Amino acid sequence: MSAEDAVSYMKVLREKYRTKHVCCDTLKLIADGTVEEHTALLFSAYADEPDNYGSELLGEEDMARAASLAAKEGFSVHIHAIGDKAVNRALTVLVGLGSISGTKTIAHNQLYSKDDKQRIAANGDIFFQTTPHWAKRDAFTLQSIGQERYEAQFPIGTMMKRQVPVTFGSDSCLEERTANAFLGMYEAIVSGDTAPDRESCLLAYTLRGARQLKADGVTGSICEGKSADFVVLDRDVMQCAPEEMKETTVLRTYFEGEMVYGE
Numbered sequence: 046m047s048a049e050d051a052v053s054y055m056k057v058l059r060e061k062y063r064t065k066h067v068c069c070d071t072l073k074l075i076a077d078g079t080v081e082e083h084t085a086l087l088f089s090a091y092a093d094e095p096d097n098y099g100s101e102l103l104g105e106e107d108m109a110r111a112a113s114l115a116a117k118e119g120f121s122v123h124i125h126a127i128g129d130k131a132v133n134r135a136l137t138v139l140v141g142l143g144s145i146s147g148t149k150t151i152a153h154n155q156l157y158s159k160d161d162k163q164r165i166a167a168n169g170d171i172f173f174q175t176t177p178h179w180a181k182r183d184a185f186t187l188q189s190i191g192q193e194r195y196e197a198q199f200p201i202g203t204m205m206k207r208q209v210p211v212t213f214g215s216d217s218c219l220e221e222r223t224a225n226a227f228l229g230m231y232e233a234i235v236s237g238d239t240a241p242d243r244e245s246c247l248l249a250y251t252l253r254g255a256r257q258l259k260a261d262g263v264t265g266s267i268c269e270g271k272s273a274d275f276v277v278l279d280r281d282v283m284q285c286a287p288e289e290m291k292e293t294t295v296l297r298t299y300f301e302g303e304m305v306y307g308e
């Protein structure tokens with residue numbers, strides 16, 4: 046299927062599935078694989094496989110073409126990039142789009158070159174989306190990418206300090222713990238490259254996430270005119286000890302002002 050045909054089909058799907066709560070208005074492109082599979086695309090080879098630089102799933106030109114066609118039709122553009130070379134390409138594609146009506150996002154963001162950390166910060170309108178639970182350090186990742194890249198992976202705190210719009214999500218329905226936002230906030234604080242502040246972590250799960258989805262006009266914060274979507278917790282996650290954040294329990298959940306969980 047050509048990129049033109051794919052975007053025409055996306056326009057059909059966008060209308061077919063549109064409801065009050067579902068918007069199919071994002072193009073997701075996949076630049077590379079994962080560090081676990083040694084398919085994340087790297088500038089320097091894997092530490093334990095000196096001939097392996099990872100694999101390219103979509104090249105820069107193909108991504109740029111599809112992204113530009115979709116953006117002109119009002120779609121947001123979201124690129125999966127994990128290795129530093131894939132992140133580099135994703136940034137080039139998104140910066141190249143200029144100003145668009147949708148949003149521009151890089152998902153996962155495990156490894157970054159120094160120059161690209163500066164490039165995304167200088168740009169200002171590219172969302173840095175990740176799952177903070179994955180920042181947790183492990184021996185397999187260390188062996189795969191070596192000490193220097195291992196220490197610098199998931200630069201969540203650095204991005205927040207540089208005012209990059211960071212958003213958090215679970216990415217997976219296979220790994221139940223990643224749906225726990227309080228565990229995610231904890232991991233971001235203890236396992237990222239440098240500790241972010243709690244307010245930035247809360248915003249990454251709420252208002253900034255809503256902005257990435259262009260839903261901040263209706264949700265993401267509690268204020269007049271927005272849908273009353275919120276949870277009641279058993280503790281103050283902004284004040285408790287970091288270790289206690291992990292144990293946070295939701296007592297009640299409200300959606301559009303109605304209690305949908307709790308008693």
Ligand SMILES: [Zn+2]
Pocket residue numbers: 125152153
């Ligand atoms: Zn992905």
